Amino acid sequence: MNCFRPISRLLILLLAATMAVGNIDASGAKKKQPQRTMKTVRNEQQAERKSIKEATRKLDENTRRTEQNLSRLNLLDGEIRDKQIEIDRLRRSIDTIDGHIRQAADSARWLDGQLILLKKNYSAALRKMQGTYRNTSLLSFLFSSKSFSEAVARYRYLREFSTWRKRKLNEIEQASIMVRDQQQRLGSLNNGRRATLSELSGAESLLKEKRDETGRVVDQLKKEGSALKAAIAKKQQRIKKLDSELDRMIVAEQKRQERLRQEEAKRKQQQQRKEAQARSQKKSSSKTTSSPSEKSSSKAPYKKAAQQTGLAAADRTLSGGFESNKGRLLFPVRGTYTIVRGYGRTTHPDLPDVVTDNPGIDIASTAGAKARSIFEGTVSGVFAQDGFNKVVMIRHGSYISIYANLSSINVKVGDRVKANQDLGVISVDPQQGNRPVLHFELRRERQKLNPLQWVK
Secondary structure (H helix, E strand, O other), X not given: OHHHHHHHHHHHHHHHHHHHHHOEOOOOOEOOOOOOOHHHHHHHHHHHHHHHHHHHHHHHHHHHHHHHHHHHHHHHHHHHHHHHHHHHHHHHHHHHHHHHHHHHHHHHHHHHHHHHHHHHHHHHHHHHHHHHHOOOOHHXXXXXXXXXXXXXXXXXXXXXXXXXXXXXXXXXXXXXXXXXXXXXXXXXXXXXXXXXXXXXXXXXXXXXXXXXXHHHHHHHHHHHOHHHHHHHHHHHHHHHHHHHHHHHHHHHHHHHHHXXXXXXXXXXXXXXXXXXXXXXXXXHHHOOOOOHHHHHHHHHHHHHHHOOOOOOHHHHHHHHHHHHOOOOEOOOEOOOEEEEEOOEEEEEOOXXXXXXXXXXXXXXXXXXXXXXXXXXXXXXXXXEEOOOEEEEEEEEOOEEEEEEEEEEEOOOOOOEEOOOOEEEEEOXXXXXXXXXXXXXXXXXXXXXXXXXXXXX
C-alpha cells in the first residue's frame, strides 16, 4: 500500500498545476475571478425561481392537456358506442323494410293479376250476353218472347244480370283501389328505405370521423408518456378521495342509525316498564300479591324489545321496493346522454397504460341537464368534494344512490324525495367539450354495485 503514496502525491501536484495554468492568461498574468455581490446572488436566485416557475407551468399545462385528451378520448369512445348502436338499429330497420317491400311487391303482383282476371271474365260475360239477344234492345228482347212465362224468365234473367254486372264492377273497383293502395305503400316503403339509407350513410360517416379523431387523440396520448401517467394517477386519486369520504359518511350514518334504534328500543322498554308498574300497582290495590305467571308475563315485553334489531320497518319496505325494481329504476338524467366511462376496472384497447377503476358511471348529457332521483328516499348527505363539485347522497332503505359533480342543488339533508325529483344542475366539464357530466354511483351500504344493472 505504501508504494502508491508517491504516485498519489504526484497526481495531486499535477492537478494543482493544471488548475493554476487555467487561471493564467496568454501574457503569463493570473486571471482575476469575478467578484460575486449580493445583487448578483439575488439575480441568480430570481432567475432560478423564474426557471422553476416556468418549468412548473409547462408541466401543469402538459398535465391539463393530457387530462383533456383523456376526457376527450372517453367522450369519443362513448359517442362511438352510441353511434354503433344507432347504425345497428338502422341496419335492422332496413332489413325489416326490405322484408315489407318484398311482401308488398308480392301482394301488389297478386292483386294486379286478380284485377286482370276480373276484367277478363267481365268482358267475356258481356260478349256472351250480347250474343244472347243479338244486339236487340232490351224491350225487343222481352217482347219477342213466345209466351208470358218466357217473358217473365227473360225479365228475371235481365234483372239478375244487372245485379251481377253491378257486383262485378264493384269488385273490379275495389280490386283497383287495393292495387293502388298497395302500390302507394310500396312507394312509401321505398321512400322510407332511401331515407333510412341516407341516415345510415350519415351515421357511418360520422362514426368514421370520430374513429379518426380517436386515433389522433390516442397517438397524442402515446407521446405524452409521464404526463399521461400523472393525469391517470390524479384522476384515480380524486376517485379514491371521494370513495373514502363516502365510506366515512356511510359508516357515520350507520352508527347514528344504530344509536337511534338503541335509544328507541330503550325508550320503548322504559315505557313498557312504566306501564307494567302501573298495572302492578293497580292489581296490588285489589290483591296483596301477584301470581308467578303474571310476573313472568310482565317481563316478556322487555325480552322481546331487546331482540329488535336490523332496519326499521319503513326502511325494510323501501329496500324491498328498490330491489323489486332492479333493471327498471329511472336513469339519473333525462333526455339524450352518453356514458363516457363505464363501471369497474377497464383498460383502453389502444392504450395499455390507461387503466381506470370507476366505482360508478360517468354520464355526459345536454346543456342545462339536471340530476334526478332514481327512486324515493331520504337525502342522507350533501357535501363538496375536490374534482366532483357538489355531491348528493340519497338513502333508499339499505341502498344508497350518489350524484356527484353538481353545480347547484335543490335539496338538503333530511329531505324526503320522490322518484324523478330534480336534485340539482349538473356541472359542465371543460374537458368534455363543456358538456354536463354526472358521476353516478349505487351502493348497498358500502358495497359498490354496477348502476347499469339497476337503471334503464
